[in-house]
Amino acid sequence: MKHFPNLFSSASLGKVILKNRLIFGPHATSLGCDGKVTEELIAYHEARARGGAGLIILEGATIHETYAYPEQFIYLGSDKCIPGIKKLTDRCHQYDCRVIGQLFHAGRAVRISLDGSQSVAWAPSEIPDERYRIVPKEMPREMIYEIIEAYSEAALRLQKAGCDGVEVLAGMGYLVAQFMNPSTNQRKDEFGGSFENRLRFLSEILIKTRAKVGGEFVIGIRVSGDELDGLGLDANDMLKICKTIDDKQLVDYFNVIASSSATPFGWIRVFPPMEIKPLYAAPFAKEIRKNVSRPVILGGRINQPQEAEKIISEGVADFCAMVRPFIADPEFAIKAESGNSEHIRACVACNQACVGHRLAHFPVSCIQYPESGREQIYGELELVKKAQKVMVVGGGPAGMKAAIVAANRGHSVEIFEKSAQLGGQVLLAQQLPGREEFGGVATNLAHELQATTAITHLNQEVTAQTITEFAADVVIIATGSVARKADLDLDEKTDIVYAHDIIENNKKTANSVVVADWRCDWVGLGVAEKLAQQGCHVRLVVNGFVAGEQIQSIVRDAWIAKLHRLGVEITSFARLFGSVENSVFFQHISSHEPLVFEDVGTLVIAHGYYSNSSLMDSLKTFNGHLVSIGDCVQPRSVEEAVLEG
Numbered sequence: 001m002k003h004f005p006n007l008f009s010s011a012s013l014g015k016v017i018l019k020n021r022l023i024f025g026p027h028a029t030s031l032g033c034d035g036k037v038t039e040e041l042i043a044y045h046e047a048r049a050r051g052g053a054g055l056i057i058l059e060g061a062t063i064h065e066t067y068a069y070p071e072q073f074i075y076l077g078s079d080k081c082i083p084g085i086k087k088l089t090d091r092c093h094q095y096d097c098r099v100i101g102q103l104f105h106a107g108r109a110v111r112i113s114l115d116g117s118q119s120v121a122w123a124p125s126e127i128p129d130e131r132y133r134i135v136p137k138e139m140p141r142e143m144i145y146e147i148i149e150a151y152s153e154a155a156l157r158l159q160k161a162g163c164d165g166v167e168v169l170a171g172m173g174y175l176v177a178q179f180m181n182p183s184t185n186q187r188k189d190e191f192g193g194s195f196e197n198r199l200r201f202l203s204e205i206l207i208k209t210r211a212k213v214g215g216e217f218v219i220g221i222r223v224s225g226d227e228l229d230g231l232g233l234d235a236n237d238m239l240k241i242c243k244t245i246d247d248k249q250l251v252d253y254f255n256v257i258a259s260s261s262a263t264p265f266g267w268i269r270v271f272p273p274m275e276i277k278p279l280y281a282a283p284f285a286k287e288i289r290k291n292v293s294r295p296v297i298l299g300g301r302i303n304q305p306q307e308a309e310k311i312i313s314e315g316v317a318d319f320c321a322m323v324r325p326f327i328a329d330p331e332f333a334i335k336a337e338s339g340n341s342e343h344i345r346a347c348v349a350c351n352q353a354c355v356g357h358r359l360a361h362f363p364v365s366c367i368q369y370p371e372s373g374r375e376q377i378y379g380e381l382e383l384v385k386k387a388q389k390v391m392v393v394g395g396g397p398a399g400m401k402a403a404i405v406a407a408n409r410g411h412s413v414e415i416f417e418k419s420a421q422l423g424g425q426v427l428l429a430q431q432l433p434g435r436e437e438f439g440g441v442a443t444n445l446a447h448e449l450q451a452t453t454a455i456t457h458l459n460q461e462v463t464a465q466t467i468t469e470f471a472a473d474v475v476i477i478a479t480g481s482v483a484r485k486a487d488l489d490l491d492e493k494t495d496i497v498y499a500h501d502i503i504e505n506n507k508k509t510a511n512s513v514v515v516a517d518w519r520c521d522w523v524g525l526g527v528a529e530k531l532a533q534q535g536c537h538v539r540l541v542v543n544g545f546v547a548g549e550q551i552q553s554i555v556r557d558a559w560i561a562k563l564h565r566l567g568v569e570i571t572s573f574a575r576l577f578g579s580v581e582n583s584v585f586f587q588h589i590s591s592h593e594p595l596v597f598e599d600v601g602t603l604v605i606a607h608g609y610y611s612n613s614s615l616m617d618s619l620k621t622f623n624g625h626l627v628s629i630g631d632c633v634q635p636r637s638v639e640e641a642v643l644e645g
């Protein structure tokens, strides 16, 4: 029986035939170096090609010195990029996986620089945005023509490097979109004013590129079907643009997403966290597809092969582009095609190790699958020559991952969890409103564990004596963390509740709540949201400069939006100091002035965690091979736990 017959049917993009409809979508990886492709980047893409992707669209590569930044991007402005890309395309072609390169210029959206100083940002007009907050410099006409030429030269280099095509990033509020948008393009020359003039920049790029690369090479554009930020191009604008480009036969395909880099609202949708519904860009792709003659690719939160199959079978789009699902599971396609879709390690849209790493200029990875982006180090698991008896204590993410890796390497593994369920802190996190999807981390790891030879023991508290009696060759301690209590001058008459008791529904609060959030992570945000949803008046008082300071910025911004809608009042820079009955005192951490909160019915304390090292401490005299990993070493996040596992 053929699984997902539509998804795994071949189809053409221009003159190139793809073996299936699954595309590893374009995304910056920070795996390149000095503007060039590295072995790490090749291994990363080869893993997805081997895993069954029909096409890889490479990361947005820069093309001109006005936005080059070779420390952060592959740079196509010189021939030096060609050998590396050639190696990458050759390796992917081995698996009948096609490769298209993406061309990128951010225009006014510039934050990076070579040395920490602010570099000059060039744009169609001197109009600033709400994210980068710089007034860009207007491009002179000669520069515009030079950049158009640079796009076509870059496309030619991709062709010389063996790519099957080129995609111009014309969406997300970046340079091409800035030309198309009347509110960011107020030029008086042939590139501004009328619709045709505003489209001239893109049209000229496509015409020049076709002239250089010939008719066989695929040319596509990535567009935002709607920039979704209220200030950018909307669905009607984009439909008109796509129809015009299609009528002029300038492209072989349209790659549709829905987002913009220009405002926080639009930016959240560039890297949609779990609050954003799956397939959020589908209505725009569907409408564009109805109105153009070329194939349409849909991207954004397509998480499961069932969803992708539906998109193709219902005619919403011709291809599905997925980024994070392939980061989380390089074998997404092969598993779906072979009827093993239940083994797919589904992405939970947490953004932590993929987007989070990239925005901090570290190589992309995945909290669930740290091998991602580290293929050169962990790519192939080596089987051991002599199996050892391994005892893992603790069934959270760290313990599960350690057990999986050890068992897959051929060791004899038993894992012990004191509660009735595997998952550790993830089980707590998934109980917060809108965070159910995060539970997938525990489910996926438990599923992987089940597929190994490791034996799982639930409801089993382990002591130093049990460990000695078990006589393992290696004992891995992954006992996690425990809530940290506040050692403060708090009045007994103040009603005090700890955050984890709110998450687990162990305690109730009064209507007026102050949440004192020292750690500034998901706990304070989640508890504030939960209580506000229950109708409480919530004041969230955080120790950092912004609520959620410690978590990935897009997840944070989306969460702050939810709290704003719920009327949660947020105060920053505040250290919990003490309380007297219904008054709670904080100290401003940069001015040292007092902050007093009156009429507090309940004070909820979110003061982070301590490592649970009691078992480790009781093993001081144990002389076997002992290793501790994850939160019991130091409380951090799931990412570090799984990585150490």
Ligand SMILES: Cc1cc2nc3c(=O)[nH]c(=O)nc-3n(C[C@H](O)[C@H](O)[C@H](O)COP(=O)(O)O)c2cc1C
Pocket (backbone or CB within 6 Å): 025, 026, 027, 028, 029, 059, 060, 102, 169, 222, 257, 270, 271, 272, 299, 300, 301, 302, 321, 322, 323, 324, 325, 354, 355, 358, 364
């Ligand atoms: C780390 C990262 C970097 C990205 N960089 C690019 C890029 O260079 N060009 C682009 O068109 N989209 C980029 N995107 C957006 C993705 O192509 C995609 O639209 C987005 O991740 C939503 O799809 P997904 O839910 O399948 O991940 C990036 C996404 C991620 C996660």
Ligand code: SF4
Pocket (backbone or CB within 6 Å): 324, 325, 327, 328, 346, 347, 348, 349, 350, 351, 352, 353, 354, 355, 365, 366, 367, 368, 369
């Ligand atoms: S880190 Fe989170 S969002 Fe990124 S790929 Fe992994 S599960 Fe998905």
